Amino acid sequence: xxxxxxxxxxxxxxxxxxxxxxxxxxxxxxxxxxxxxxxxxxxxxxxxxxxxxxxxxxxxxxxxxxxxxxxxxxxxxxxxxxxxxxxxxxxxxxxxxxxxxxxxxxxxxxxxxxxxxxxxxxxxxxxxxxxxxxxxxxxxxxxxxxxxxxxxxxxxxxxxxxxxxxxxxxxxxxxxxxxxxxxxxxxxxxxxxxxxxxxxxxxxxxxxxxxxxxxxxxxxxxxxxxxxxxxxxxxxxxxxxxxxxxxxxxxxxxxxxxxxxxxxxxxxxxxxxxxxxxxxxxxxx
Numbered sequence: 001x002x003x004x005x006x007x008x009x010x011x012x013x014x015x016x017x018x019x020x021x022x023x024x025x026x027x028x029x030x031x032x033x034x035x036x037x038x039x040x041x042x043x044x045x046x047x048x049x050x051x052x053x054x055x056x057x058x059x060x061x062x063x064x065x066x067x068x069x070x071x072x073x074x075x076x077x078x079x080x081x082x083x084x085x086x087x088x089x090x091x092x093x094x095x096x097x098x099x100x101x102x103x104x105x106x107x108x109x110x111x112x113x114x115x116x117x118x119x120x121x122x123x124x125x126x127x128x129x130x131x132x133x134x135x136x137x138x139x140x141x142x143x144x145x146x147x148x149x150x151x152x153x154x155x156x157x158x159x160x161x162x163x164x165x166x167x168x169x170x171x172x173x174x175x176x177x178x179x180x181x182x183x184x185x186x187x188x189x190x191x192x193x194x195x196x197x198x199x200x201x202x203x204x205x206x207x208x209x210x211x212x213x214x215x216x217x218x219x220x221x222x223x224x225x226x227x228x229x230x231x232x233x234x235x236x237x238x239x240x241x242x243x244x245x246x247x248x249x250x251x252x253x254x255x256x257x258x259x260x261x262x263x264x265x266x267x268x269x270x271x272x273x274x275x276x277x278x279x280x281x282x283x284x285x
Contacts, residue, residue: 001048001098001198001226001230001231002046002047002048002097002098002232003096003100003103003232004046004067004071004094004095004096004097004234005094005095005096005097006043006044006045006095007043007044007067007070007092007095008042008043008044008092008094009092010033010036010088010092011040012037012040014091015091018091019033029082030084031062031084031085032065032066032084033084033088039059039253039256039257039258040258041059041063041253041257041258045249046232046249047247048226048231048232048233048247049222049232049235049249050234050235050249050250051235051237051242051248051249051251052237052251052253053236053237053250053252053254053261053268054236054252055267058254059253060236060237060238061204061205061236063236063253064105064202064204065079065204066088066089067094067202069085069089070089070094072103073103073104073200073202074104075105075107077107077110079107100198100199100232101197101198101199102198102199102200103202104194104199104200105201105203105204106191106195106201106202106204106206107203107204107205108204108205108206111187111209187209187210188210188214188217191206191218191221192221195221195231196229197231198229198230198231199230200232200234201231201232201233201234202233203236203237205236205237205238205239206237207241207242215239215241216241219241219242222245223245223246226247238268240263240268240269240272243263250263252266
């Protein structure tokens with residue numbers, strides 16, 4: 001499914017014309033001006049799956065954020081905005097083929113925050129578990145006597161402590177840890193929970209926190225979301241596992257002007273290929 005048909009970034013001439021109209025000595029940065037215009041990215045045409053590829057500082061994350069802001073995408077984490085973001089957006093344009101049910105941007109910061117929240121919640125549960133160990137011993141040897149109905153809940157705990165083992169008492173009074181998954185598994189679950197049917201999703205380096213195995217699983221999930229559930233995905237990545245997704249249109253932001261390439265021709269992928277070919281004999285032993 002194609003919801004966003006194309007997006008036109010500000011050209012270098014439009015950027016320069018705007019900057020000439022302000023007092024440059026008053027500002028330390030004009031971000032996002034000067035990032036994409038000089039790469040001559042121009043108008044980007046989208047497929048159901050489109051990827052912005054490039055090394056660190058290439059502007060791929062900036063491209064995702066600009067599109068997300070102009071489309072009014074939902075987001076959870078803050079991003080590197082500036083006083084000139086609105087001015088830059090006024091120089092951009094886009095064309096919608098069909099309105100999606102949802103437009104969201106999912107960043108690696110969202111995933112990290114999700115995992116930290118789980119960890120903090122589990123730490124709180126672990127602390128309560130330690131408290132319940134002490135409470136069990138106190139209740140088990142208590143000489144508590146029921147004096148009124150207000151003491152009923154306390155009496156139930158005393159009875160439980162006397163008839164249950166310590167581990168059963170703690171399990172009964174303590175919620176199970178929210179997640180028993182590794183960080184990579186939690187990150188994968190986060191994406192599968194966030195991506196729903198008939199939506200337009202912008203993903204910023206989804207491979208962060210994912211093992212190679214989980215990257216492969218996520219790539220399969222993305223392919224199925226596009227093929228069977230009416231999703232359009234726009235992604236910034238330099239992971240070979242993501243770049244190899246079937247049917248992806250890949251824009252190489254390491255090139256000027258920016259151009260589309262096959263994933264096997266990208267510098268990052270060729271580096272991996274050459275490395276493994278140099279060690280081929282070691283694999284074939």
